[in-house]
Amino acid sequence: MSNCIFCKIANHEIPGKILYEDNDCIAFLDLSQTTKGHTLVIPKAHAKSVLEIDQDNLAKSFKVAQNMANMLKTKLNANGVNIITNSGIIAGQTIEHFHLHVIPRFDENDTFEINFTDNSQICNLDEVFKIIKE
Ligand code: AMP
Ligand code: ZN
Numbered sequence: 698m699s700n701c702i703f704c705k706i707a708n709h710e711i712p713g714k715i716l717y718e719d720n721d722c723i724a725f726l727d728l729s730q731t732t733k734g735h736t737l738v739i740p741k742a743h744a745k746s747v748l749e750i751d752q753d754n755l756a757k758s759f760k761v762a763q764n765m766a767n768m769l770k771t772k773l774n775a776n777g778v779n780i781i782t783n784s785g786i787i788a789g790q791t792i793e794h795f796h797l798h799v800i801p802r803f804d805e806n807d808t809f810e811i812n813f814t815d816n817s818q819i820c821n822l823d824e825v826f827k828i829i830k831e
Contacts (some may be wrong), residue, residue: 698743698794701743701792701793701794702792702794703737703739703743703792703794703796704743704794706723706725706739707723707739707741708741713725713726714726716736716765716768717761717764717765719761720741721740721741721742721754721757722738722739722740722741722754722757722758722761723738723739723741724736724737724738724739724761724762724765724799725737725739727798731798731800731808731809732800732801732802732803732807732808732809733773733801733803734769734772734773734775734799734801735798735799735800735801736765736769736798736799737796737797737798737799738758738761738762738765738796738797738799739758739794739795739796739797740754740755740757740758740795742754743794744794744795745793745794745795746782746783746784746785746790746793746795747782747784747795748784749795750795754795755795758795758797759780759797762780762797762799763780765799766778766780766799766801769799769801770801773801774803775801775802775803776802776803776804777801777802778799778800778801778802779798779799779800779802779809779811780797780798780799780800781797781798781800781811782795782796782797782798783798
C-alpha cells in the first residue's frame with residue numbers, strides 16, 4: 698500500500714534497522730525499544746491486522762517471530778519474551794500493517810507489563826460462555 702510506512706520499510710524505501718529478511722517477511726528494530734531488542738516482524742504483503750491477514754502469511758510471520766525471539770534471547774541474554782499483536786485502536790494498534798512485537802524480557806524492572814486482571818467476580822464465566830456458544 699503506497700502510503701503505508703511498514704510497506705515502505707519492507708520495500709527499502711525508508712530506512713529501518715533490518716535484522717532479518719526473506720521473500721515473505723522482514724524483522725526490524727522497533728524505534729521505541731520498549732525493552733532492549735524490541736523487534737517487529739511484518740509480512741511484506743500488506744494486511745491491516747491479525748484479523749485480515751492471509752493465514753499463510755500469518756504462519757510465516759510467526760515462524761520468523763519465533764526465530765527472532767530465540768536469537769534475541771541468546772544475543773541479549775534475555776530471560777523470556779512476549780510476542781504480541783494489536784488489532785484496532787482500542788487494542789493499541791497505531792500502524793495498520795500487521796506486525797508482531799517481539800519483546801525480550803529481562804527482569805521485573807524492564808518496564809514492560811501485561812496485567813491479566815482477575816475480573817471473574819464481575820464477569821460471569823457461565824454467562825459469557827453461553828453468549829459465545831449461542
Ligand atoms: P502498534 O502500536 O502495535 O501498532 O505498534 C507500532 C509500533 O511501530 C510502535 O511500537 C512504534 O514504536 C513502531 N514504529 C513506528 N514507526 C516505526 C519505524 N519507522 N521504524 C520502526 N518502528 C516503528
Ligand atoms: Zn503496509
